[in-house]
Amino acid sequence: MLKLFTLLITLTPLCGLAQNTWSQKDSVNGAPRSVSSAFILNNEAYIVAGLDEEGFRRKMYSYDYFQDDWDAEESLGGINGAGLNRGSACAFSVGLKAYVCLGQGQTNGFFKDNWEYDLVTQTWSQKSDFIGEERRQAACFVIDGIAYIGTGIAPSGLKKDFYSYDASTNTWTQLGDFPGSARKEAAAFTMGSQGFLGTGDDGVMLNDFWQFEPSTETWTQKADLPALPRKGAVGWGIFPNAYICAGEDNTFTYSDELWEYNYWLDSWTQQPSLPGPGRSNAVAFVLNGQGFVGTGYNGVFLDDLYAFSPTLSTGIELDKNDVHIFPIPANDNVNIAVNENNLELTLSGMDGKIISSEKHISKTAKGFSIQRKDLSAGTYLIRLAREGEFVYSDKIVFN
Numbered sequence: 001m002l003k004l005f006t007l008l009i010t011l012t013p014l015c016g017l018a019q020n021t022w023s024q025k026d027s028v029n030g031a032p033r034s035v036s037s038a039f040i041l042n043n044e045a046y047i048v049a050g051l052d053e054e055g056f057r058r059k060m061y062s063y064d065y066f067q068d069d070w071d072a073e074e075s076l077g078g079i080n081g082a083g084l085n086r087g088s089a090c091a092f093s094v095g096l097k098a099y100v101c102l103g104q105g106q107t108n109g110f111f112k113d114n115w116e117y118d119l120v121t122q123t124w125s126q127k128s129d130f131i132g133e134e135r136r137q138a139a140c141f142v143i144d145g146i147a148y149i150g151t152g153i154a155p156s157g158l159k160k161d162f163y164s165y166d167a168s169t170n171t172w173t174q175l176g177d178f179p180g181s182a183r184k185e186a187a188a189f190t191m192g193s194q195g196f197l198g199t200g201d202d203g204v205m206l207n208d209f210w211q212f213e214p215s216t217e218t219w220t221q222k223a224d225l226p227a228l229p230r231k232g233a234v235g236w237g238i239f240p241n242a243y244i245c246a247g248e249d250n251t252f253t254y255s256d257e258l259w260e261y262n263y264w265l266d267s268w269t270q271q272p273s274l275p276g277p278g279r280s281n282a283v284a285f286v287l288n289g290q291g292f293v294g295t296g297y298n299g300v301f302l303d304d305l306y307a308f309s310p311t312l313s314t315g316i317e318l319d320k321n322d323v324h325i326f327p328i329p330a331n332d333n334v335n336i337a338v339n340e341n342n343l344e345l346t347l348s349g350m351d352g353k354i355i356s357s358e359k360h361i362s363k364t365a366k367g368f369s370i371q372r373k374d375l376s377a378g379t380y381l382i383r384l385a386r387e388g389e390f391v392y393s394d395k396i397v398f399n
Contacts, residue, residue, distance in 0.1 A: 020308075022308050024305070026068045031303070034051055040285055040287065042096060043288075047061050050087050055106050058086065060073040060117075078123055085105050086103035089103030097118055102136060102138050104136040112129050112132070112135070127167075128171065137152045139197050147167070162177060180219075184200060187199050187234055187247070189237050189284075192353060194214070199225060205229035205248075209261070223268060230249040234247075236285065236286050240262060240390060243261070246293065246296065276306055280296060281297050282295050291310070292305060332371070332372050333372065334369070337367040338384065343367075346383045347380060370382070
């Protein structure tokens with residue numbers, strides 16, 4: 001059946017949510033823990049495995065954003081998963097399936113196995129083992145359905161090798177090494193169509209920051225985090241801003257700091273600190289345009305959860321009278337009329353992933369036109385930039 005979608009433009013970012021502020025959410029079910037892993041499936045967050053006062057675990061819980069509530073899910077490995085308890089693993093999702101690999105367990109200091117969770121059947125199955133040396137405390141991110149995994153610590157020591165995993169073919173490929181120092185406990189995430197990795201421990205704490213371009217499989221060093229070097233921090237991206245939060249710094253203090261990175265300006269700005277206690281080895285994920293941070297360790301295990309609502313626009317904003325968006329509502333194309341001809345328009349999802357400008361955006365004599373085409377129901381962000389700096393942002397919604 002053909003569905004008719006209506007495109008709405010709202011002038012209040014993030015549906016009126018408070019901006020650059022934290023709010024406390026429902027604590028994670030089960031015992032307080034650290035070194036768990038997190039992923040997103042079908043607009044719900046999942047936390048799996050980790051370490052609590054009793055040892056390593058394989059339990060998994062899902063979080064519903066709108067209900068602000070956690071539910072128990074099938075533990076890692078399912079009914080036959082005894083012995084798969086672990087922490088410091090990598091976790092990621094592709095489509096309606098999630099993957100957990102690597103890590104360390106109660107009697108196994110280093111894993112190299114790889115497990116797939118199917119959301120439709122709610123079952124686990126083992127996939128091809130990681131082809132590098134077994135390890136824990138590695139970094140991972142996903143770009144266009146391909147997972148990228150590397151660094152960490154292995155029986156032979158700290159690592160800087162990197163690999164890609166194609167879930168559609170269940171195959172691993174070795175890539176070129178990460179050009180920074182070999183390390184463990186780095187923060188890594190996807191923002192837009194690129195991967196980012198920073199901080200960590202190579203024998204000393206680190207504050208460097210790197211960008212990965214998948215089309216060329218190359219790394220570029222970006223501006224260092226202008227804070228104390230740290231390990232065990234978490235990160236996330238909501239284009240054009242990325243965030244690094246918490247961690248244990250080089251004074252052996254558990255940090256509660258939040259730092260925001262601007263993609264266009266290659267610069268950092270400190271944002272309001274996590275309202276809960278400082279910590280390391282927490283989890284982080286993005287839901288509905290908000291960054292979530294929870295669990296971790298600071299001398300005790302933690303189970304609290306917080307959401308950060310960012311400001312959408314950056315830089316000097318255009319006056320509302322300078323931008324005219326019409327028609328409102330719209331079924332197909334959206335026209336954006338502006339009084340400047342040197343602006344660029346970016347369209348992205350609430351997960352921060354940039355949507356192809358060639359397919360959906362065209363310049364017109366008076367500004368821009370956005371073609372809906374195959375965009376599904378949901379919320380999208382539009383941003384206008386002048387010489388690389390965002391000057392205006394709004395939100396569009398397909399019903």
